[in-house]
Amino acid sequence: MHLLLKPSMISFVLLLLLPLGSFAFNEPDVEGGVLIELLTALNDSNHKITDWDRHFVSPCFSWSNVTCRNGRVVSLNLASYGFTGTLSPSVSKLKYLVTLDLQNNNLSGPLPDSLGDMLNLQNLNLAHNNFNGSIPASWSRLPNLKHLVMTGNHLSGSIPESLANITGLLELDLSSNDLTGEIPPQLFSTPMFNFTATHLTCGSNLQQPCVSSSSIPVSKGRSKVQVAVTAASICAFSLLLLGAFFGYRFHRVRKFKHDIFVDVAGEDERKISFGQIRRFSLREMQLATDNFSESNIIGQGGYGKVYRGVLVDNTRVAVKRLMDYHSPGGEAAFLREVHLISVAVHKNLLRLIGFCTTSTERILVYPFMQNLSVAYRLRDLKPGEKGLDWPTRKRIAFGTANGLEYLHEHCNPKIIHRDMKAANILLDHDFEAVLGDFGLAKLVDTKVTHVTTQVRGTMGHIAPEYLSTGKSSEKTDVFGYGITLLELVTGQRAIDFSRLEEEEDVLLLDHIKKLLREKRLEDIVDRNLKSYNCKEVETILQVAMLCTQSSPEDRPRMAEVVSMLQGVGLAERWAEWEQLEEASMQEFSLMSHKFIWAEDSTHDQEAIQLSQAR
The missing domain is CATH 1.20.5 (Single alpha-helices involved in coiled-coils or other helix-helix interfaces)
Structure with a gap:
């Protein structure tokens, strides 16, 4: 049987295949092999990275934490994954890599000399690991390097004089290492430098300071570069998928009128789509939730109920149904949540699977978090269910802080959550913190310091300035995070009127302040905790107090909070x-x-x- 194609159809097919060819002939399989080799050396003993598969044609299609441009890997973000291995020299085979972020792991061993061959590398962050040995002199051959962050390792020896040859360096952070000797004078002209907590020759009693006056936290310094790379990559990849999608739909749209993204009776005429987020039909949602059975309700938020559901492919999901989207703010909340979660992608933020719209329904579909919320695990456990031990609570504190830092520092425009509490921190199968419920979040332009809105949130978690003026900022999230830390340590609610019977403060914050003044740490810690580290509890409580200061100007930024949780800058x-x-x-x-x-x-x-x- 011969298939005859019209010339116009042949041209269309060829046009469709052009972008696919750019993937096929750029040797993506080589980069995939390098990534597998790199991951093996990093030692992902906790199995955090599960979707890197050497049998895939290209890592650019679906591998997590990998960003590509024109079919080439340009960014690897593997921060805070608990890796315990080493950094393989094979990483230098990723010739087009622009950003490599491995901060906050437990990597050790020497720094690879071969990184000096990565001519396109601009951002290198290996902070807060256990790397040792000297800084390779070969790194001076990195002509495009702009951000080099190595704080919090065990590096020794002197700084190579040749490092001053990197003329475009904007940020150099070598603080908290065992480095010794003279600092090449040219490095003091770097716009942002930090040599504190080392044995290098700098300080107030010497001619040169150890830190530049213009130094800013690492996350803010890198965010624009990372966002630019990510945005460009997403746009290019989205165009590719869009072309493939319409080619596939070209011959199916006439036969299958009920497929996704095609006009369907009962569906809203408004066509909303973000990246690879799936659009479901109402019938799919009804089947998944047993027609929204009351027995499947697992929670209720400000705009609707959340149901437990199972898709036809046996994927377990949480289905959030907006009961009355015609009410003021209802439809806006839906569109806002879809948009926010489609652009905010982080391991500690809840991922949106898809959505459903009809003339009467607005529905969001999320992965099902089998361990429910932190609030549930602290206070609403059923007999036989597992509570939260201290290491898990500490990990939740760190994960939540990382998620909020991402919203505040790495999203442009930045995102304010506005309802930070234990009930909105969900727990996956590994009890990893996942920050959810963006229904109250606001997109904020980076040039605007605050937004004025109707006050929303949960009493006891709302910052005083927000309650009195209606003005919210990222510092209102910091306040809510501080209260959440107190929930984690005490297991108690932010407001508890039962404390009146014991002539104690109703507000958890005031209650803890009183106990801290009386040095009654044992009365602060949750009685359900069988064991805990006193020093770590004190650290968490101190960070909580700093986050909940009455003046927003006195509260730390979330980037500073992340550092203080690790003990950096907390004592002062x-x-x-x-x-x-x-x-x-x-x-x-x-x-x-x-x-x-x-x-x-x-x-x-x-x-x-x-x-x-x-």
């Missing part, structure tokens, strides 16, 4: 907090004495007047 900030708290208590005590004296004087006057009257 905590000493300042204790001084302010002591001064505040003295002022309060003085005012109380004045009030009592004034009240007693009034009573004396009244007594005199009464005696004279008699």
Whole structure:
């Protein structure tokens, strides 16, 4: 049987295959093999990366944490995955790599000399690992390097003088290492440098400072570069998928009128699609949830109920159904949540699988989090269910902080969650923290310091300035995060009226402050915790107090919070907090004495007047 194609159809097919050819002939299989070799050396003992498959034609199609451009791997973001291996020299075979981020792991061993051959590398972040040995002099051959961050390792020896040959370097952070010797003078002209907590020749008693006055946290310095690379890659890849999709749909649209992204009776005429997020039909949602059975309800939020569901391919999902999207803010909340989660991709943020729209329905579909929420695990456990031990609570604190930092520092425009609490932190099968419920989140332009809205959120978690003025900023999220830390440590709610019976403060924050002043740590920690690390508990509590200061200007940014959770810069900030708290208590005590004296004087006057009257 011969298949005859019209010339116009042949041209269309050839046009469709052109972008696919760019993948086929750029040797993506070589890069895939390199990535597998790299992952093996990194030692992913926790099996966090599960979708890297050497049998796939290209890592650019579906591999997580990999960003491509024109069929080439240009970015690897493998931060905070708990890797315990080494950095393989084979990484230098990724000739087009622009960004390599391996911060916050437990990698060790020497730094590969071969990285000096990566001519396109611009951003290298190996912070907070256990790398040792010297900085390779070969790295001076990186002509395009702009950000080099090595803080928090065990590097020794001197800084290679040839490193000053990298003329385009914008950021150099070698702090918290065992480096010694002279600092090449040219490096002090780097816009952002940090040589603190080393044995290098710098400091107030020497001619050169150890840190530049313009230094900013690493995340902010890199965010624009990473976002630019990611955005360009996503756009290119989306165009490729769009071309393939329409080619495939070309001959099917006439036969299958009920397929995805085709006009369907009962579906909203508004066509909404973001990347690879799937659009479901209402019938699929009804089948998945047993027609939205009340027995499948697993939660209820501000705009609707959440149901447990199973798709036809046996994928377990959570289905959020907006009950009345015609109400003020209802449809806007739907569109906002779809848009936010489609652009905010992070391992500690809830991933959106798809959505469903009809003339009467707005539905969101998420992965099912089998361990439900942190609030559930702290306070609503059923008999026989597993609670949260201290290492898990600490990991939740770190994961949530990383998710919020991503929203605040790496999204452009930045995202404010506005309802930060334990009930909105979900737990996957490994009890990894996943920040959810973006229904109250706001997109904020990076040039705007705050947004004024109707106050929304949960009492006890709402920052005082937001409650009094309606002005929210990322610092309102920081306050809510601080309260969440207190929930993790104590297991208690942010507001508990039962404490009135014991003549204690209703607000958890005030209650903990009182116990801290009385140094009653054992009365603060959740009684369900059989064992815990006192030093780690103190660290979490100190960070919580810094995050919940009444003035938003005094609260740290989430990037600083992430560092302080690791002990970096916490001691200094905590000493300042204790001084302010002591001064505040003295002022309060003085005012109380004045009030009592004034009240007693009034009573004396009244007594005199009464005696004279008699």
